Amino acid sequence: MPKEYRQVSWDPQLVDDCRYLIRLAFREDLDNEQDWSTVSLVAADAQGSADIAARDSGTLAGVQVIPLIIEEAELDLVWTPQKQDGDSIQCGDVIGNLQGNVRDLLTSERTILNFVCRLTGIATLTRRYVDAATGQARVYDTRKTTPGWRRLEKYAVQCGGGVNHRVGLYAAVMAKDNHLAWSATQRTLADITPQVREFLVAQLGEAGAAEKLIEVEVDSLQQLEAVLPSQPDIILLDNMPPEVLRQAVEMRNRLAPQVELEASGGVNLQTIGPISASGVERVSVGALTHGAVSLDLGLDWKS
Structure with missing residues (x-):
């Protein structure tokens, strides 16, 4: 089994990222003041109930953020989910x-919807790419993510059936075109x-080096023919x-069958079929995150 990039899970690190984003979202909305629209129209003790409902079809992601928003903003609300992340x-x-x-509900409405709509849009687009892929190819995201949102967005990719590429520069060695251009005068491919x-062995020891994909x-x-004999874990075909x-697959099968090949560049919903x-x-598809459009969800009052 080939080595794989570490996958993003709903773990303490992701929760910590999410809490930072939630605090920033409320600071953007309230600054050091308050929701003047709501407090001027709604009594402080008013109670109510509302459903979050889909206005379009897709793949859900971000439901787990809602309890964190309630906790982080100290809202007097109870959340009862009926769907889970990854559900159609x-x-x-x-x-x-x-x-x-009701004041808490109205003040937090847009923050809740912004998180869930954005993440559901990513999961929905990812699912479309996964469904359009054929053969044995897995669909990966990239680092083309919204600053600060990377783990959340990569989590949403997983909800849509995709696979996470490296989370950050620290996670693996990836010698890209500009690295190679700089190195060309000093070493061969x-x-x-x-x-x-x-x-890596000198810096991390044998065990640590073995955990880093190259x-x-x-x-x-x-270039592929030059790189294959050295057997990196993955070769990206740009x-x-x-x-x-x-032809690249045939060459790999002949010279280094254990090396995995990754196609990147020019991938869209029309081309992923023949590419895969x-x-x-x-x-790998950067559009999973940078090209996703938020899925339309809304708040429907019940009482």
Whole structure:
């Protein structure tokens, strides 16, 4: 089994990121004042109930953020979910119910919807890409994420059936085109992987080095042929059309069958089918996060 990038889970690190974002969201809305619209129109002790409902179909993500918003903002609300992250939702489906102080409900409405709509949009788009892929290829995200939201957005990718690429620069070695351009005057492509392995062992020891994936980007079959003998964990094939990707797979199968191939560049919902059918194991798609549109969810009053 090939090594894999560490996947984002709903863990304390993600929760901590989320709490920072929640505090920032309320600071944006309230600053050091209050929700003047609500406090001028709603009695302090008013109680009410409202459902969060889907206005469109998709794949749900972000439900787990709602209890954190209630806790972090000290809201007098009770959240009762009816759907979970990863569930398919249809227009009109009730995601869950919020009950309690009406002022708190109205003041937090947009913050709650912003989180869940954004993350559900990412999960929904990811699911479309996963469903459009064929063969053995897995669909990966990238680091093209909203600053501060990376773990949340990568979590949403998982809710949609995708796989997380490296979370950050610290997580793996990825020698991309600009690294290689800088290194070209000092070393050959064949030298990249051995040098990286030697450096990682010196810095982290054998066990620590073994945990770091090494990925090298190439943009031609000639470069691929030069890199394959050094056997990095993954080789990224940049902007290659499907017919060239098939040749790359044949070359890999012949020279280094244990190396996984990742296709990247020019991937959209129309091209992912033939790209993924070429025989590569991975297809990375920046659009999963930077191109996603929030799914429409709304608040429907019950009382």
